[in-house]
Amino acid sequence: MKDTDIKRLLYTHLLCVFSVILSVFIPSFFLENFSILETHLVWLCICSVFVTTVNLLLCLVVKPNVSSRRSSLSYKVTRFLKCCIYFFMSCVSLHVIFVLYGAPLIELALETFLFAVILSTFTTVPCLCLLGPNLKAWLRVFSRNGVTSIWENSLQITTISSFVGAWLGAFPIPLDWERPWQVWPISCTLGATFGYMAGLVISPLWIYWNRKQLTYKNN
Amino acid sequence: MRLGSGAFAASCVAIEVIGVAIFLRGFFPAPVRSSSRTEHRAEPPAPEPVAGASSNWTKLPPPLFSKVVIVLIDALRDDFVFGSKGVEYMPYTTYLVEKGASHSFVAEAKPPTVTMPRIKALMTGSLPGFVDIIRNLNSPALLEDNVIRQAKVAGKRMIFYGDETWVKLFPKHFVEYDGTTSFFVSDYTEVDNNVTRHLDKVLKRGDWDMLILHYLGLDHIGHISGPNSPLIGQKLSEMDSVLMKIHTSLLSKERETHLPSLLVVCGDHGMSETGSHGASSTEEVSTPLILISSEFERKPGDIRHPKHVQQTDLSATLAIGLGLPIPKNSVGSLLFPVVERKPMREQLRFLHLNTVQLSKLLQENVPSYEKDPGFEQFKMAERLHGNWVRLHLEENNSDVLFGLGTKVLKQYLSALKTLSLSLSTQVAQYDIYSMAVGTVVVLEVLTLLLLSTPQVLHRRAELDVPVSSPVFSLLFYLMFLVLSAIHVVVCTSAKSSCYLCSLPWLAAGAVMVLVSMLLCVIVSALARMVMDGTQLRKNAVHPTSVWSEVDFLLLLGTVGHVLSLGASSFVEEEHQTWYFLVNTLCLALSQETFRSYFLGDNCEPQHHFHMAQGCEGTVHTLQYNTGYDAPEPNGENAKALGGHRRWAVLASPWLVLACCRLLRSLNQTGVQGAHRPDFGHWFTSSDHKVQLSVLAAVSLLVIFMLVQRGCSPVSKVALALGLLGVFCYRAAIGNVLFPWQSDKKGISKGIIEARFVYVFVLGILFTGTKDLLKSQVIAADFKIKTVGLWEIYSGLVLLAALLLRPHNLPVLAFSLLIQTVMTKFIWKPLRHDAAEVTVMHYWFGQAFFYFQGNSNNIATIDVSAGFVGLETYMEVPAAFLTVFGTYVGPVLWASHLAYFLNSETSSGSALSRACFCYALICSVPVATYIILVTSLRYHLFIWSVFSPKLLYEGMHLLITAALCVLFTATDQTTHTKSRVKMDTES
């Protein structure tokens, strides 16, 4: 593992952070009355699109996974379709988990689903970009001592921090402060976003600090 | 002294219960009250005393005022009226205070300065204790004697507009009312307009005797922007115009009828510099009290410094003004200026009535009342009064009469003052000394538990409790002496009453001995731990114990829950915390199952399916040491499992999650979500009786299927009959329908059916206990014991099925289902250790406490459970049944824990370790909460939120103590057995 790798990692992550920040500011030039809290759903969609685009671009440009041996068109198309299905599945299963956690079943279903979408964007999309639609690889990365590169390591960190952020975001909901951001699912989406950004920033730094201890099987 | 960790934990919790009891006694002082509380018989008023003869004036004096209007302005501070703000914004009121026919006072409110207790104080004249709320569990109505009740009995017509607290406190007392809720604090105009809009109509009508108006706007402004906000001025002007309107209207009415009326302007509490209230700062306790009537004398000059009186004085004054008996529990004294223009004989009569009432209250509450200076003064005054009346009846010289009368008057007034003071100091404050002693005991126990945690989780589940040596140590005697000295000093110098001081000295001494003994034990345990620690560091190589995600979650969740208790919202919505934690636990378990079954082969071996071998000397983890008998490597275990089983294991956390989600929508609870629709309400509505019957029948069937598998044949039959009896009971009292019963039978109390079930409950419990004892005597295989434990458990399930309302029976069924699934597919295959399983049981028990519709509010307790199978109200069984019905969840999960650990392990250490963990995990929240409540005792929600939760915690600790004793009792049998085994082996 070289320092240049970590640098590249840092830059790509900063780009992702930047895309989230842009999703807050750019739409206000085009849309009237745009604000994160009032037009929350719009922001969710825009943020999700921005983050996905940046991730895809980075995936195509930087190509951290060099394992694209076969590159026939049909293979690429099926792979892409598979990725879409995986993404949709993850949205649905997250939605189910939120309902199990107590989100209302019928009312606010759109809000809940968009929360599932944004959380999938923060977690599933990077996984798909990096690992492809390959469940075995996913399980490997998310088990202890299963990571094989700094990319996977940072993926692990950002995904977990997004989930933890969303989890922590549920805490203020019962408080009686009567703030607009305490409404379901705003605090959770904000928590997930902050968790994602924190993960993006922290993971390169963490890898940098621990670069002596980290040994990967491949690199 | 060597103790098993179970016995140690049980004794610790028992001591903790004593500590909590002392704390609670200090926190909720017993209120001063008349013993004839429940019967509201109209006692004849005390006759006028006459020396030698009996007076002919035995009736109550006639009312002084024909109409009374009470304008209560919430959070009206004294300087809003009497200070510069009053001059600026309330010109009319200021004019009345300074030049009009009025009397003004600064009325001191006692903490907690919160609206509801203050209204109670104003109307009953007593200082309400929290105990009152517990005494009338379901009804928030005020049962104590009060002015409103007396007025209603006397046939007065009362009208109320304003804060709906009044409507709740005095239901059916007002002929007309309109309650406004103070829920939306941000609204400060609508709440008051809602009161004022009725005024014109009501004032014109005049067909009432008493009008009460409670304005909330000022309080809301205070909460939003504080006492210095410009909004305050506006609001005060508005109030001034309201007062002007009322006063002029009253005056014009008086001109027609020639009877004086009374206008009372008061505040319930003040407002601190930040705009809140609840505590005891001068700003919060000082409220204005202005009595306006044409009956009073006009004053020539302005009086800038009104007299300080007590808030409780209003009720006595109102009662006398309206010609009513003074409320029995009133500790207030008549505001004398109100009657000072009356003839001397009437004045004396009024004062006499008030002193008689106060001295009666004193007699009932203070054992040594005769030595009280107030009582002596009263006796003296009464004698003088008798002489005066005799002279008066003999129509003696008026100068002599007047001189003597003034003397009697003075005597009466000073008696009133002393009596009132000595009565109100009985309950005035929190009893900090008792609270501190209780807290110290609880904290000492907690420290002891925490200190012995490493030792208990050590391989051997026995620990040395150094009791004998510290008892004879110098430290112990020193501590005892110091504490006794402190006790004597505190008790001799204390102004208000104190529970510990009122105890006999032997009991207080025992508490001191307990405190100092615990301290010595802690010190010696600490010393030994330091020694052990140095030794260990020298020779032991610490095996790195790895914590799994589940362990982290269990620890963090417990800590997080404890910390969340400091916020009132989290206390109100505690069910959310538990649901959240249980859900997360299920997800973590699901992750664990995935990992162990999908990656079991290619990854490192399951670090957290702890091996019993290889952790000899570890000191500080919560987890290791299973105590399971054959610790086989898990990989093989996983492979040995068939494909079906593997999928069942993977699916089971999700099944549990789904069950929890269903249960969660069965009963909405808490504060924010309580009004939302839920299945429980749907089922209990009368249209859905058939559905409810089906639901109850299916649940009972499921319960039977799940419970019967562990029972002996006899108990199986008993269980089936018992569950049938439960359904019959519900059908008899009309909750559910029998399919074959078409004709409508009258609804009975179901006594026979319920007792039929009780017989089976007792029978099953008896068989279980018998099996347990048998296993102890025979010391054969531990199978008998397992069956015995399961039978005890199934007896409890049957009792729970009887006590739970029919729509809650699914809670029971699902709890059994989850227990079965978790046992079969999670705890056994994944080999969680005793500590983990204990914590999980505790979490699920807490979640089920809320699933059945409980909350941290006293109003949600299902009191009807206390009447099942009882003809009349019997205190002890009713209390037991209610407590059991409320704590079904925790109790059932704990007893399942006992069964599970017993059936899974052969060594008894697991159970005693579980007992220890259970005691620890229950006492941590209690100890923390006690400290939190002490520091939050002047919080705005101390009465509505924190105090009920404190009671719940106390009761939970008591139940924990009982459960720990049960654990230890079953554990004891194992101990003797293993000892026998060891003896035979050696």
Ligand SMILES: [Zn+2]
């Ligand atoms: Zn108030």
Ligand SMILES: [Zn+2]
């Ligand atoms: Zn208030």
